[in-house]
Amino acid sequence: MKRRTARWILVAASAAFAASPWLAAADKKKESTIKDLEGRQVEVRQNEKVDSSNERAMESYRAFLALSSSDAKLRAEAMRRLGDLNLEAGEIERAESAVQANADLKNTEAIRLYAGLLKAYPNYPRNDVVLYQLARAYEANSQSEEALAILDRLVGKFPTSRHYDEAQFRRGEILFSGKRYPESEQAYATVVKFGPKSAFYQQSLYKHGWALYKQSQNDESLKSFGTLLDLKLLDAKSPGQLADMKKLSRPDRELVDDTFRVFSITFSNLDGAKSVDSYLAKRPPKPYAYLLYSRLGDLYIDKQRYTDAADTYRAFVAKDPNDEHSPSLEMQAIDAYKRGGFASLVLDGKKEFVEHYSLGTAFWQGRDPGKYPAVVKELKTNVKDLAQYYHADAQKNKKPESYAEAARWYRSYLSSFPNDPDAAATNYLLADTLFESQQYRAAAQEYERTAYAYPFHAKSDEAGFAALVAYEKQEALLKGDEKAELHRQNIDSELKFARTFPKHPQSNIVLTRAAQQIFDMNDLPRAVETGHEVLARQPPVDAQKQRTAWTIVGHSEFDLGHFDKAEAAYVEVQKLMPPDDKDRQAIVERLASSIYKQGEIKNKGGDTDGAVNDFLRVGQLAPGSTIRSTADFDAATALINAKQWERAIPVLEGLRRNFPTSKFGPDVTRKLAVAYSESNHPGEAALEFEHIAANPAEDPAVVREAVQTAAELFERTGNRPKATAMLEQLVARYPSPLDPAIEARQKLANYALKDNDRARYEKWLTEIVQADAAAGKSRTDRSRLYAARASLIFAEPTKREFVAVQLTAPLKKSLAAKNKALQSAIKAYTTAADYGVPEVTTASTYEIAELYRQLAKDLMKSERPKSLSGDALEQYNVLLEEQSFLFEEKAIEIHRSNALRSKDGVYDEWVQKSFDALAAMSPGRYARSETIDDYATTLP
Numbered sequence: 001m002k003r004r005t006a007r008w009i010l011v012a013a014s015a016a017f018a019a020s021p022w023l024a025a026a027d028k029k030k031e032s033t034i035k036d037l038e039g040r041q042v043e044v045r046q047n048e049k050v051d052s053s054n055e056r057a058m059e060s061y062r063a064f065l066a067l068s069s070s071d072a073k074l075r076a077e078a079m080r081r082l083g084d085l086n087l088e089a090g091e092i093e094r095a096e097s098a099v100q101a102n103a104d105l106k107n108t109e110a111i112r113l114y115a116g117l118l119k120a121y122p123n124y125p126r127n128d129v130v131l132y133q134l135a136r137a138y139e140a141n142s143q144s145e146e147a148l149a150i151l152d153r154l155v156g157k158f159p160t161s162r163h164y165d166e167a168q169f170r171r172g173e174i175l176f177s178g179k180r181y182p183e184s185e186q187a188y189a190t191v192v193k194f195g196p197k198s199a200f201y202q203q204s205l206y207k208h209g210w211a212l213y214k215q216s217q218n219d220e221s222l223k224s225f226g227t228l229l230d231l232k233l234l235d236a237k238s239p240g241q242l243a244d245m246k247k248l249s250r251p252d253r254e255l256v257d258d259t260f261r262v263f264s265i266t267f268s269n270l271d272g273a274k275s276v277d278s279y280l281a282k283r284p285p286k287p288y289a290y291l292l293y294s295r296l297g298d299l300y301i302d303k304q305r306y307t308d309a310a311d312t313y314r315a316f317v318a319k320d321p322n323d324e325h326s327p328s329l330e331m332q333a334i335d336a337y338k339r340g341g342f343a344s345l346v347l348d349g350k351k352e353f354v355e356h357y358s359l360g361t362a363f364w365q366g367r368d369p370g371k372y373p374a375v376v377k378e379l380k381t382n383v384k385d386l387a388q389y390y391h392a393d394a395q396k397n398k399k400p401e402s403y404a405e406a407a408r409w410y411r412s413y414l415s416s417f418p419n420d421p422d423a424a425a426t427n428y429l430l431a432d433t434l435f436e437s438q439q440y441r442a443a444a445q446e447y448e449r450t451a452y453a454y455p456f457h458a459k460s461d462e463a464g465f466a467a468l469v470a471y472e473k474q475e476a477l478l479k480g481d482e483k484a485e486l487h488r489q490n491i492d493s494e495l496k497f498a499r500t501f502p503k504h505p506q507s508n509i510v511l512t513r514a515a516q517q518i519f520d521m522n523d524l525p526r527a528v529e530t531g532h533e534v535l536a537r538q539p540p541v542d543a544q545k546q547r548t549a550w551t552i553v554g555h556s557e558f559d560l561g562h563f564d565k566a567e568a569a570y571v572e573v574q575k576l577m578p579p580d581d582k583d584r585q586a587i588v589e590r591l592a593s594s595i596y597k598q599g600e601i602k603n604k605g606g607d608t609d610g611a612v613n614d615f616l617r618v619g620q621l622a623p624g625s626t627i628r629s630t631a632d633f634d635a636a637t638a639l640i641n642a643k644q645w646e647r648a649i650p651v652l653e654g655l656r657r658n659f660p661t662s663k664f665g666p667d668v669t670r671k672l673a674v675a676y677s678e679s680n681h682p683g684e685a686a687l688e689f690e691h692i693a694a695n696p697a698e699d700p701a702v703v704r705e706a707v708q709t710a711a712e713l714f715e716r717t718g719n720r721p722k723a724t725a726m727l728e729q730l731v732a733r734y735p736s737p738l739d740p741a742i743e744a745r746q747k748l749a750n751y752a753l754k755d756n757d758r759a760r761y762e763k764w765l766t767e768i769v770q771a772d773a774a775a776g777k778s779r780t781d782r783s784r785l786y787a788a789r790a791s792l793i794f795a796e797p798t799k800r801e802f803v804a805v806q807l808t809a810p811l812k813k814s815l816a817a818k819n820k821a822l823q824s825a826i827k828a829y830t831t832a833a834d835y836g837v838p839e840v841t842t843a844s845t846y847e848i849a850e851l852y853r854q855l856a857k858d859l860m861k862s863e864r865p866k867s868l869s870g871d872a873l874e875q876y877n878v879l880l881e882e883q884s885f886l887f888e889e890k891a892i893e894i895h896r897s898n899a900l901r902s903k904d905g906v907y908d909e910w911v912q913k914s915f916d917a918l919a920a921m922s923p924g925r926y927a928r929s930e931t932i933d934d935y936a937t938t939l940p
Helices: 002-019 021-029 052-066 072-095 100-120 127-140 144-157 164-177 181-197 201-214 218-233 250-269 273-281 289-302 306-319 326-340 343-357 373-397 400-416 423-436 440-452 460-475 480-500 507-520 524-535 543-560 563-575 584-604 608-621 628-641 645-658 665-678 682-694 700-716 720-733 738-754 758-774 781-804 811-833 838-860 870-904 909-921 931-938
Strands: none
Touching: 072 100, 072 127, 100 127, 127 144, 127 164, 144 164, 164 181, 164 201, 181 201, 201 218, 201 250, 218 250, 250 273, 250 289, 273 289, 273 306, 289 306, 289 326, 306 326, 306 343, 326 343, 326 373, 343 373, 343 400, 373 400, 400 423, 423 440, 423 460, 440 460, 440 480, 460 480, 480 507, 507 524, 507 543, 524 543, 543 563, 543 584, 563 584, 584 608, 584 628, 608 628, 628 645, 628 665, 645 665, 665 682, 665 700, 682 700, 682 720, 700 720, 700 738, 720 738, 738 758, 738 781, 758 781, 781 811, 781 838, 811 838, 838 870, 838 909, 870 909
């Protein structure tokens, strides 16, 4: 309540200054604010009455307001100032312990004036100030609810008022006092949003946290309290550093202490130190974090909850034992155990302290022990006693837990006093303790430290070998990634042992074993290096170790892609193997692969001859290897790719001969077919293509091509029966694509024609026509051509049938037969012409024209009725001439249409024949070739 009163007095002082005549004039230029008075010191004199000048000013304002004719604006201002003076006087009198009744009268008068002003002048421009003052007056009169109502009006109506943040804070205070925590939370939150620019920001943060706490919203409340701690405790220039708390003002120290107490109470109501952990885990690192644990622990001490206190102190230590405050909290934990009378826990605490803060531990990194004398003193007091106690206990009862404790304090002793003269021997004892308690990994590390971290001593090599034994023991207990990691450490230890102690009886064995293990881990460069290291030992290692080393080198070089070096190593391995060695074949295979891989590389690099030589070298140096057939095949392939056909053929023939059941059989056949073809051995090539075609496992497209190629080659060698068989197979098995199948049928038709087998000839022509007709959208220009030609050939018999019909008496009967034959022939030629193939169309047109021409001739040659003579016969002849003329004109018209195709660029033998026919039928008009041009110009 004192802070609130002081604030109101500060505002009252502003009203008093504004009441002076000269300040009133200045007020017109610039309205004063609370911000202007933040630096002003207001002195409150006890037992001193209000300045009589203020009383006179109040009397003056009352007199002015008594004048009914006063200006409304001036009356409003006078009412506000008189209210301010009354309020100020009441605040001062209360602050000076004056008579309470007088203060209440002043406040009541101020309330009456402010309320009257608001009612009489609702649009008065400074009504936010009036509301602010009225709320003050109500609160000064202990009328909190009325003050809250006025503040609600102020923040609701004047959100931009300079008093807005203070009004929200006052609302929060009244609401909080009334235990209306959700509403007070909102009011404080509004002020918090203003940030540091509001004079009420920090207080609002504090009270906002309390309002949330009262609603059991602990996590949310801690956010506000945490922000307040950040403001007070973080160095403004270095936010990651803690501010000098000694420089905090007394109110700030009290505020910080109160805030820490809230944190402590909250954490104690939740889950203690775990709650602190959770809180800090969600935020950036806080340099004052240790205080959260310390203050919570202190709270537990006050409540005599000693183990909880110790657990809390130790929680910070566990979180960061290397923090500079951790030793102090560790000591506080030990002290808490002492207060509670927990002797065993005190002992445990001391153990933990020594473990954490032995000299040489992480805590001392970058720290000077001389600057932490208390920590060093505590350490030296306890470390020797603990080490001696547990060492003796372990030797006495041989229990694992005793060994564990002994090991702990040996470590602590060594880390604190690493330069002690008996440090190496002590380290060896530590390793033995760990080994005997089956802590093999830790034992191995300590044996290694004993062997290599100290100047050479009597147990150096013994400790180095003991480390290997410990690694072996530990490895047997592990699985997966953990085992693999330890295995790598073991190998490193083996190498170090072998190199450090080459005269040790186990040194060569250990080095050879390390080489094998490194290879097994696929660390190939290191395996090669270690293998050669074994081979370089002097005196040399025995034959078995040499063989192992060469094998490791060979395998490693092979896997690294150094195939020439691998080949050399495998040759050395073979020298060290008896002929009947069970592993010989495996080395032969590796040797073959090394040679083969060299060929592969050369082949990819374009060195064909080198590649072929390497591939064939496999058969020379490793003839019994399973990869030999592959090498021979690749040699042949390289030769074929290089178009060295004559060299490729014997390799392929040898491959077929040596490996008749090889998976490369079909490929050998294909490659031989190509090689024979390209080297001008068509007969042999045709047979290979025939083999390809007969392979049911081949790709259909490959088979189709093989059938077609075999047919061509058989034809080339004059083997027509074989060529015919291949073409018939092509047509039967591969009716599509259409063009090759059509052409095959045409060839078969041609073969039949040469053999004078008319039936087969017409069969294949018929198939050509049918295949084209059935192709639908798959028809091609090529299929139309062959079908059109076939149709033209099929039209010839109809022409012969037409010519064969003789016109005999009676003419009507024979002419009907002639006409029927004519229509049949025309239809056949029209069918051929309909394919739209120029050469067939011109031939068909010519033949149709000639049919009409022939009909004209046959009419004139027809047999005359024997009953006619004289005029009757002459008249009959005239009629025949007229009819013959019509057919001849028809023939001319059709020939002319054929001849006109020359204008479209179509000029073949049939067009020329039409020209010749026109010249013969109408020599006067078509005797010259240019006549057709003249005729064309007369066409409509």
